Amino acid sequence: MAAKPTTQTTQARLSSIIKESRNTMRKDAGLNGELDRLPQMAWLLFLKAFDDLEEERELTEGDYRPALELEYRWRAWAGDSTLTGEPLLAFVNGKLLPRLRKLQGTGKAGDPRDTLRRVFQDTQNRMLSGFLFRELVDQLDKVEFTNRDDIHTMAHLYESMLREMRDAAGDSGEFYTPRPLVRFIVDRVDPKPGETVLDPAAGTGGFLVEAFAHMTEGDVTAEERGHAKAGIRGVEKKPMPFLLCQMNLLLHGIDQPDVVEQNSLGFSLAEMRRDGVDVVITNPPFGGEEEKSVQANFPPHLQTAETAWLFLQAVMARIERSKVGRAAVVVPNSTLFDRGVGGRIKAELMSKFNLHTVLRLPNGVFAPYTLIPSNVLFFERGKQQPHVWFYEQPMPEGRKQYTKTKPMRFEEFGECAEWWGGDTRNGRIATAHAWRVAADDIKADGYNLDLRNPDRGDDLVHRSPVELVDELVSAERELLGLLEELQREVKGFAQ
Structure with a gap:
């Protein structure tokens, strides 16, 4: 098969395509708001990108077998301009989506058939007009995913759409981690090609995309890039973020993502240890509750309905058997000061791992969705060291909190990054923002980690x-x- 000609799609043209696509969707009575429109566009873009990348693999890999029969491939049905109106809806709703849901692969990580089945298991076409659906397909067919520059440009546009998705989702209680914080956390944990990196609450894939970018930046070999791809793993419980995560990873060059749609907490700690990884970076949901059957996966004296505590135990189990096991977990303030079941879980943490740094985040990091003060726990496999370091990330001068229009910037972490001390964390000293506390004192105080900066006066946010x-x-x-x-x-x- 000859390669079809490709032309680089400029960012301006891509922006125009996306704008027209969204205008088309606004006219359809079946779509209400961005929470409907963005997933609709996402799964169509996924099929377009998937087909383009499959076509590329057919040309470069002589023995590659496409995951779909020709009838169901984007180029066939989307490229047929005569298929529109009710016949188009009948094909998509009655044949295409059911076929995608029934695909059977090998069960091995990254099998494209299994990926498609999982992505489309709960995907529905919400558009009611087959003519508007045809307009949308024709617009999205203009995007070329066989050109790497186009993929890079599309990825940036897609991230801007994800931000809008997150803005809309915030009204439903979903809080997504700001990109500057994600990047800083990944840089500090420093995942490397050949290591397995897991986000057990992957959301739309922000941590995983950043981890892959970190592992492949600079002068890396094709082999190292392949190892980096193979090492990315994610788990997401909800169908919509799962679909968006798959699309996000695909656009960022992870063409066979090992991401599954399930509850990370639905396994025993023993199973999690057996399915261990080297690195966990995550912002798990907090404030939610898990049912009794999920709580039963945890030791009786450590059982709780609070998701944040269960996820912390799950993260510990995942890295417990790795010689280089390390993790960074975003947690609310309640995780720091709880002395009940939380105190027992923190005792478990500091008895099996080295909790080396507690990053205290400023107020409003997740604004405008919540003002709950948050922190990041950094820990690694090994004996607890004599001291735990605390670092209080300050607000920019003249600011009281972050807002939707004035969010956090990566450059604000510059002072903390310099203080961090590299991989070995050597040379750390107490500063106006950093102090250390004896591990024995923390233990004597019931494993309370809600400790104030001794150089600051009163601080109501972190009390x-x-x-x-x-x-x-x-x-x-x-x-x-x-x-x-x-x-x-x-x-x-x-x-």
Whole structure:
């Protein structure tokens, strides 16, 4: 088969294509808002990209066998301009999507048939007009994915659409990690080609994309790039983020992503240890609750409904058997100060791993969706060292919090990156933002990690509710004492 001619699609042209596509979708009665429109465009773009990359593999790999019969490949049905209206909807709804859901692969990681089946297991066409559907397909067919420059440009545009998706999803309680924070975390954990990297709450794949970019930057060989691709793993529970994650990875050059749609917590800790990895980087959901059957996967004395605590245990299990095991986990403030089941889980953490750094994030990192103060726990396989370092990331000068229009920037982490001390973390010193606490003191205090910067005055953002209430009660008692004294003086004066 001869290669079809390709032309580089400029960013301006791609932007125009996406704009027209979204305008077309706005006219369809079956789509309501970005939470409907973006997934609709995503799964169509996925099929287009998949077919283009398959065509490339057919040309470069003599024994490559396409995952789909010709009838179901994008080039066949999308390229048939006579297929429109009700016949087009009948084909897509009655033949294409059912066929994708029934594909059977080998079960091995990265098999394209298994990938397609998982991606489209819960995918539905929500458009009601077959004529508008044809307009949308014709627009998206203009994008070329066989040109690497086009893929790079499309990836950037896709990320901008994901941000809009995240803005819309924020109203539903979904909080996505800002890209500058993701990049900083990945840089500190430093995954390398040949290591397995897992995000057990992958969302739309931000951590995995950044990890792959980190492992393949600079002068890397084709073999190292292949190892980096093979080492990327993800798990996502919800269908919509799962589809977006697959698309995101595909656009960033991971053409056979090892990402599955399931609940990461639906396995015993023993199973998680057996299916271990070298690196875990994640921002798991917090504030949610898991059902009893999921809680039963964890030891009785460490069972809880709170997802953040279960994910922390799952992360520990995943890296427990790797000689280079290391992790970074975003957690809410409640994880730091909890002394109940949380205290027991932190005791487990500091008895089996080296909790070396607690990064205290400034207020509003996840604004405008939530103002819950957050932190990042960095730990690694090995004996707990005598001290735990804390670093309080400051707000930019003159700012009180981040907002949607003025979000966090990567450059703000420059001082922390310099202080970090490289892979060995040698040479760390106490600064206005960094201090260390003896591990024995943390243990004696019930594994409370909600510790304030000794160089700062009062900091309400990172104070625990218990501490705040205790101080409020003390203040009220002091005020009551002053009022009682004033009352006595007034009575004495009246006599």
